[in-house]
Amino acid sequence: MATIIIDGQSFELPEGAKFNAIQAAKHFGIDIPYYCWHPALSVVANCRMCEIEVGTKDPATGEIKMLPRLVPGCQTPARDGTVLVTESAKVLEHRKNIMELLLINHPLDCPVCDQAGECGLQDYSYEHGRAAHRFVEERNVKPKKEVSDLIVLNQDRCIMCTRCVRFTREIPGTAELHVMRRGDHGEIAIFPDQPVDNPLAGNVVDLCPVGALLDKDFLHNQRVWFLSKHDGVCTGCSTGCNISVEENAGKVWRHKPRHNPYVNDYWICDEGRYGYKAANSPTLLGGNYVLEGKDHHGVPTDRFVKRLNETLTTRILDKQSVLGILSPYLSVEEAFAAAQWLASLTNRVELALGPVPVRGEDLTFAPDKTKGRSGDTSFIVPRPFTISAEKAPNRAGVEMMLDHFGKGAVPFEKALESVASHPIVIVFGGSPDESWIEADQVAALRKAEVLVLFDTTINPLADVADFVAGIASFAEKSGTYVNRDRRLQRFEAALPPREGVWPLLDLIAIVSGDGKAPIRSQEILKAAARVVPGLAKVEDGLVPELGLNLDSKDQPIPDAGFQDDWTLANVSTV
Amino acid sequence: MTPTTLPTPRMIPDSLRQKIESYVPRYPNKKAVTLPALHMVHSHFRCVPYQAMKEIAEILEITPAEVADTMSFYGFFPQAPLGDVRVWICRSISCMLRGGDELLEHACKNLNIEPGQTTADGKLTVEFAECLGICDHAPAALSDDGRVFGPLDESSLQKMLDDLRKGPIPLEEL
Amino acid sequence: MPKFEPVLSRNWNDPEILSVKRYESKGGYAASRKALTTMSPDQVVDLVKASELRGRGGAGFPTGLKWSFLPKDRKETFMCVNGDESEPATFNNRYLVEKDPHQFIEGILIGCFATRASTAYVYLRFEYIKAIKILEQAIAEARAAGHLGKNIYGSGFDLEIWCHRGAGAYICGEETGLIESLEGKRGWPRIKPPFPAIEGAFRKPTVVNNIETLACVPHIVERGADWFKSMGTPKSYGPKLYTISGQVNKQVCVELPLGVTTNQLIEEHGGGVWKGRKAKAAIPGGISMGLLTKDEFDVPLDFEEIRKTGCLGLGTAAVTVLDETTRIIDYLYNTSRFFAHESCGQCTPCREGTGWLYKTIKRIRDGGGRIEDLDLMNHLANNMGITPGTTICGLADGAAWPIKNAIAKYRPELEQFIRENVNPAARIAPVQEAISAGRSPLPSNTSMFVPGIGIAKSATS
Amino acid sequence: MRSDDPALKKMTPPKLTLLEQSYLPQILGGLVVTGRHIVKAALGDGAVTMEYPEVQHQPSPNYRGVHRLNKDEQGRVKCVACMLCATACPVHCIDIVGATAPESWTDREKYCQSFVIDELRCIYCGMCEEACPVDAIELTSMYDLSGLSREEMIFDKTKLLSVFDLTKEGEPMKSGIVPPASSNRSRELVTTPTTGPVIERQQLV
Secondary structure (H helix, E strand, O other): OOEEEEOOEEEEOOOOOOOEHHHHHHHOOOOOOOOOOOOOOOEOOOOOOOEEEEEEEOOOOOOEEEOOOOEEHHHOEOOOOEEEEOOOHHHHHHHHHHHHHHHHOOOOOHHHOOOOOOOHHHHHHHHHOOOOOOOOOOOOOOOEEEOOOOEEEEHHHOOOOOHHHHHHHHOOOOOOEEEEOOHHHOEEEEOOOOOOOOOOOOHHHHHOOOOOEEEOOOOOOOOHHHOEEEEEEOOOOOOOOEEEEEEEOOEEEEEEEOOEOOOOEOOOOHHHHHHHHHHHOOOEOOOEEEEEOOEEEEEOHHHHHHHHHHHHHHHHHOOOOEEEEEOOOOOHHHHHHHHHHHHHHOOOEEEEEOOOOEOOOOEEEOOOHHHOOOOEOOOOOOOOEEEOOEOOOOHHHHHHHHHHHOOOOEOHHHHHHHHHHOOEEEEEOOOOOHHHOOHHHHHHHHOOOEEEEEEOEOOHHHHHOOEEEEEOOOOOOOEEEEOOOOEEEEEOOOOOOOOOOEOHHHHHHHHOOOOOOOOOHHHHHHHHHHHOHHHOOOEOOEOOOOOEEOOOOOOOOOOOOOOOOOOHHHOOOO | OOHHHOOOOOOOOHHHHHHHHHOHHHOOOHHHHHHHHHHHHHHHHOOOOHHHHHHHHHHHOOOHHHHHHHHHHOOOOOOOOOOOEEEEEEOOHHHHHOOHHHHHHHHHHHHOOOOOOEOOOOOEEEEEEOOOOOHHHOOOEEEOOOOEEOOOOHHHHHHHHHHHOOOOOOHHHO | OOOOOOOOOOOOOOHHHHOHHHHHHOOOOHHHHHHHHHOOHHHHHHHHHHHOOEOOOOOOOEHHHHHHOOOOOOOOOEEEEEEOOOOOOOOHHHHHHHHOHHHHHHHHHHHHHHHOOOEEEEEEOOOOHHHHHHHHHHHHHHHHOOOOEEEEOOOOEEEEEEEEEOOOOHHHHOHHHHHHHHOOOOOOOOOOOOOOOOOOHHHOOEEEEEHHHHHHHHHHHHHOHHHHHOOEEOOEEOEEEEEEEEOEOOOEEEEEEOOOEHHHHHHHHOOOEHHHOOEEEEEOOOHHHOOEEHHHOOOEOOOOHHHHHOOOOOOOOEEEEEEOOOOHHHHHHHHHHHHHHHOOOOOHHHHHHHHHHHHHHHHHHHHHOOHHHHHHHHHHHHOOOOOOOOOOOOHHHHHHHHHHHHHHHHHHHHHHHHHHOOOHHHOOOHHHHHHHOOOOOOOOOOOOOOOOOOOOOOOOO | OOOOOOOOOOOOOOOOOHHHHHOHHHHHHHHHHHHHHHHHHHOOOOOOOOOOOOOOOOOOOOOOOOEEEOEOOOOOEOOOOOOHHHHHOOOOOEEEEEEEOOOOOOOOOEEEEEEEEEOOOOOOOOHHHHHOOOOOEEEOOOOOOOOOOOHHHEEOHHHHHHHHHHHOOOOOOOOOOOOOOOOOOOOOOOOOOOOOOOOOOOOOO
16 A cells, blocks of 8 residues: 655555645645646646655655655655655745746736636735735736637736646647747747637636636626536536536526546536526526417416316327427436326327437547647546537436336437327427427427427427426526436536426426425436436435446546636635 | 648748658657758748748648747747848857947947847848857857857947848858 | 877867868777777767766766666667757857867767667757858768768668757757757756656657767777876866856867866966956856856866855856956846846746846846845845756756855945945836835825736735 | 633723712713703804704714715726625625726726615625725715615616716815826726716715
């Protein structure tokens, strides 16, 4: 067993771990400040913030030999017998010096800087900096520039950590960013007419430890300390990237990636990043509607449910059969509850899968560590990042329910053909995109005698359906999705359901009239796990933080990656 | 990459392109040719414009930003064309001790330019240098055709400037 | 001690030596033939180890030891020859290439054979326009004469030498900076480990040697390690090219055994201090080394003794003489300007520190100095560089050393300068001074954020 | 503060004499003061009440009344929408919408598109003024705040700026520091999208 000594305390390193000193210390709850190091990028050790005293302990004699000078923690492997001193006077004095140097040319415009509140400079200058600095000369002033339509670069705030440059070279491999000139006149730049427009470009904003690279979409809108973060899963494609949905005052303001080594590592694509806008869309359905004559009339939920149930009961008593269409945007719980309800209506029910949007081909970015700066890459465990062509979050999960309750996943096209034999069609939508259904498909579905739609947006099908119920959007519901790799992942509601609208789980409970029906997603998942064989691994409706692989055991992660947590909340207050 | 994919009109002529490509076998990867290619382009155009950087990137199968990264690091490559002759006047320690800074100032004042600028007639570009490695001639100057001047004083500086304005001399004649 | 006979510079007076024929007729390429045909690579390494040849580039690392760090099971090795001689006042490599290129090519050949490198890149700074031309021609001739190419001398050893031109960056003289530059990237030094011997150019084991170091190798092979060790001082053996420049009558490059003194150099080779003046100080080996005061002119200039005077080391043995009229502040201004211009901008302490030091020294020189600036600069300089461990490469040490060295040795002069030179125009603005001291620059009861100056600190003290 | 803190000074209540325990001297002392006032008022000089609104009250200089938004020397709102006042506000009565400043404002990149203070919710603690890094928000000495509806008491940017115009003569900006002028600054004025009811009030002395 490998033992590491940090600040005089011995710790056992986990089996198979591939840590550097920063990761090892963090693993045992000790913070070493850093800027340029990022767990997924090559190590260049140029910010010099993470420098500590390093030594080795001789296993035979127990003698500790320290190196005479400071060593960057990012560059120091944590091995058996490694000795780290992170809080000595020498180290603390060094941090003071580095903070002072980083700030001599940095403008003090925190009040107008969007990074304020999640800024590495703010945190570390509070924790490690000098109260006053000794620089009395003129500051270097550098220009503000736009590196793409979505990203702005405030060069005077940059600390030249080169994380962004390394990212564009190593992860998407597009290398749009470069360093211009040298010395204290160095700048980050793009080549003229070659903006940072790769599909992962937005990640450079997250990577930037200071307010140099900022998202124009979020610029000057909110102060980050007003935002509440909610763990979410991106619904943009079947990769199911872990995101943090950040809202304030009833609106979602941004999506940020959340680290999950099994799914998205540290990244999200720009499509997912700006997918938050659908949560604030004015085209979301604002209530329940019944088609009377040619017009839809908004009705309160109790009357809507009553009329829907009356219609369904009459028709079903007439021995008419039901076609249920479950969209891949439903959560596992919603699909389970919906399928269960449909099955309880009649035994003449056919279940089908809603349209699965597919665009292009899967796009995989394999990290190429040789493309970056020639730093030390031995700590990095490269993991590819894939943007799926399948633009729905939960096809696998919905299919699982269809397999259980129906005769397998009937594709949407085939279901359309069978509308003729099913006078009642009940569609569960949920796509944030209004154009999820095409005109000819709407026409085919409208052939049904009764068309019921549960959906989030005002879309062509909602224009013609007999019953339209607005349900909670992706940001307003909790539940789980099963991604492309059959990983079950939990997400939380970021917003309360908008006025006049119920979450689908509640609505089904009301419609089915079962007063005792569970409406908490965890309970439904628990119930589903009891009957659906694919979910057998779920225990007590609980899903681990990194998700649950439904098929096999997860490979252990040798590098305990962690996200930068430069937020005010993490600063210990006096 | 095949030449047909290159944008038109192309800036780097075929002969130069072949010369750049002839350097590729010298190194284990193409990227290493960046610096020689920049030198070749520079001596051809007497500057390295953006379009040329783009074409170098295409030849070497890297991105233009990577070429710009390398190019901007070094002090040697200008983006705007230079004068017919480029002369560096050294201001490093040995030359400074013998009046290098004053000579640079003097030369610029004579030519009515700032260090780094080209004379109005486009004949001469004067730059400062952080040591030219010809300290045995300090205070020294070096022109980009390889001529070494020094030790300079005000009168020999004037003579040097006059000589340089006559145009470059091929290296063989040195 | 027998009379010293120059070896590295023995052919410098012969303009014909540029041709391979002439060089061969003078006994050239005999050492390489001997090494390749009668010795094994390891024997050459052992021989160089035995000679205790130390790198001539500045750090003085034992060359044989460096070669023996290469992994035993390597498949491909590169040799990088460091001719990016950018340390101000240094020009001995230029002499070696311009005046006797084949001696140096022979050195590369033996060095590559010893390290089993089949490709060598000679990285020369772009300012050496003539030297590059001469070297390229010499390489072509040597190849035509069978000293380079495939199966050299029938030994089965192949070698190609390519000339790679720098583009004006001091930092490319640092070995990993050179490797990065060779790879077509910006010359930002790499972190170590991995050391170049394990993972260098193109991620292969690489040896980086200075031109002068390699030029010594043929002579060691030819005459043996004992001959080499018969010259110089303990731990610093062999001949060395010293350059003398600055305020002396004759600025020259001379070959002498290691361990001559500054006085000897100035009087015997430099023709005395110019204009009949007296010397005030001398820089022993390029501006990053610090200053020798006049009292220290008798210290032998070798790798060990020089450190005892508070200088960083021998450096490149480029001695620059300052006469009695030269102001130390001007010397500091020059060095700090150089390093602020040449800092690669990678590590924070060097990027920001060199700029800060330059701005401060400029202000002092302009007449806006404060006595406490000296302590501030001393503190800054003490926390920069590889020695305290705050940077990747040694440039920051080189930038900081002259400053702390000069403050230690010439503090009275600097203080006097600050007191006597007061220029109101160069004074620090009171608001800046107040901010830096953590005092409120504004009337009390006001907030601290002034756009353009900016401080967000409550008004204390 | 801990109870065993050495900085704590322990006090014991004074012992009262028998006469003091009867409270009679204190009562008599109070009656004397009252009597003095009765006499003064009867003689027509030294009334302690004020005939408001004919006579206006002059509050002390550090009185915390209605807020104002300061303008810079070009008449633009000084606020940079950093929202520190909203953060500091203990009752959450400030709502700001920030936006990128117009191109022509070369000295700043952000300004407040809307700035609303609910004057009824405000507790006039002055924390906003304390928090402001650019001295844009200040509490004036205006105290006679009234309105006919709750909506009227929600002050928008225009109204807050008009408070500045009303009070700037009598109460100059506390910092007196204006942002350093840059050479190419334009003279463009702030335009506010809405024009709320402008407060009308006689000029302060």
